[in-house]
Amino acid sequence: MTELILHHYDEAPFAEKIRMVMGIKNLKWRSVIQPSALPKPDLMPLTGGYRRTPVLQIGADIYCDTQLIAALLERLHPEPSLFPDGNPGLGMALGSWANGPYVVTSVAISMGVDEPFAGDLDLPAHFLKDRKKMWRLQFDADTLGPRLAGYRTQLDAHTDFLNQQFADGRPFLGGDRPGWVDMHAMWDPWFLIRFAPAEGERAYGRFPHIAQWLKRLDALGQGTRVEMPNADSLDVAKEAKPLPFTGIAEYDPIGIIAGTQVSISPSDYAEDRIMGEIIGTTVSSVSIRRNDPRVGDVVVHFPKIGYTVEPV
Structure with missing residues (x-):
């Protein structure tokens, strides 16, 4: 191969x-x-x-x-397997949630704050301009400020899905082993913590189980x-x-x-x-x-x- x-x-x-x-x-x-x-x-x-x-x-x-x-x-x-719980159809279908409204919410927050993409990132000077154009079908990045509270409210509601899953103490969203559903859901905390640290702390800092979950995912390595x-x-x-x-x-x-x-x-x-x-x-x-x-x-x-x- x-x-x-x-x-x-x-x-x-x-x-x-x-x-x-x-x-x-x-x-x-x-x-x-x-x-x-x-x-x-x-x-x-x-x-x-x-x-x-x-x-x-x-x-x-x-x-x-x-x-x-x-x-x-x-x-x-x-x-x-990426589907250790034996639910590949459900695991793939969750992408329509994770890659859709959940992602859009986090990106809108990161671009609507006073200093977009303020994390310690190696990004070119024209990155923000590029992303404004890229996301223009979803929102006008230059008018996001007044709507940030609404996006934060939506993000908290999305995050509650994760909290419900972790309520029984499981290490990963599907149970004892990591899978594609974890990859879907990690996008937003991984992104916000890096690209908008203050917003990442506001959204996820009060949930230690999410921080521990991210550490477990990071420990998987990259092959x-x-x-x-x-x-x-x-x-x-x-x-x-x-x-x-x-x-x-x-x-x-x-x-x-x-x-x-x-x-x-x-x-x-x-x-x-x-x-x-x-x-x-x-x-x-x-x-x-x-x-x-x-x-x-x-x-x-x-x-x-x-x-x-x-x-x-």
């Missing part, structure tokens, strides 16, 4: 979810550091315009979005991480061949056939449009082939949830 190459940056909370998955499964992987804000010249040849991290590369196959990456790693490396130069990851893609044609899922309601030229874009924020030729779909994913002079033919894989696929 070709090695796992994760494109990410250390301050990326979504990437932290996948780094924790690497730790749970004790996987060896190559780390390629990408910029935290545009431009991302060494990522675009692989993704065709998709800007978010993390991105998982296996040869000339490029996997976008944490949900898809987690499902792939679970399939390729089933033990230890075996080996750094890789950006150019080397592009060479890997150029020298590899994508996996064979996968076919179109029966009764796929998208109604497009293999070979159709499509655009794929996130439906929540960061409306990048990625163009390519449909080569396969499953009930939960869509795969397109595209070509870039730097890497040749690659296949880029997206989940269907959270993305819009349209013929062009």
Whole structure:
């Protein structure tokens, strides 16, 4: 099997979810550091315009979005499972909560305070401007101040879900072992504590069981991480061949056939449009082939949830 190459940056909370998955499964992987804000010249040849991290590369196959990456790693490396309680459907479905209203609430708080992203972070000067543009479909970052109290109230309500789970003293949300539900829920405290420390303390400082849970998650490690130069990851893609044609899922309601030229874009924020030729779909994913002079033919894989696929 070709090695796992994760494109990410250390301050990326979504990437932290996948780094924790690497730790749970004790996987060896190559780390390629990408910029935290545009431009991302060494990522675009692989993704065709998709800007978010993390991105998982296996040869000339490029996997976008944490949900898809987690499902792939679970399939390729089933033990230890990300679903130790035996509820994979529920575990994946919780992503629609965690990656939706819970995340939006925390991001709004971090950008609405007097000093956005005031934590001890290695971020470029234009990071805030980049994120304002990226999140513009969810809120106007320049008018968040008067609405902070409302967002804090929502965050406390989301946090109460965690408190209810931990009320019986369990070490992880699903029980005795960590799983994908923990990765979902850790995003917000992990993010706020780093990106808006005062808000993180307000929201979570009064709950010692949440602090202990975060320590247990941190102790999982990241597996075996080996750094890789950006150019080397592009060479890997150029020298590899994508996996064979996968076919179109029966009764796929998208109604497009293999070979159709499509655009794929996130439906929540960061409306990048990625163009390519449909080569396969499953009930939960869509795969397109595209070509870039730097890497040749690659296949880029997206989940269907959270993305819009349209013929062009």
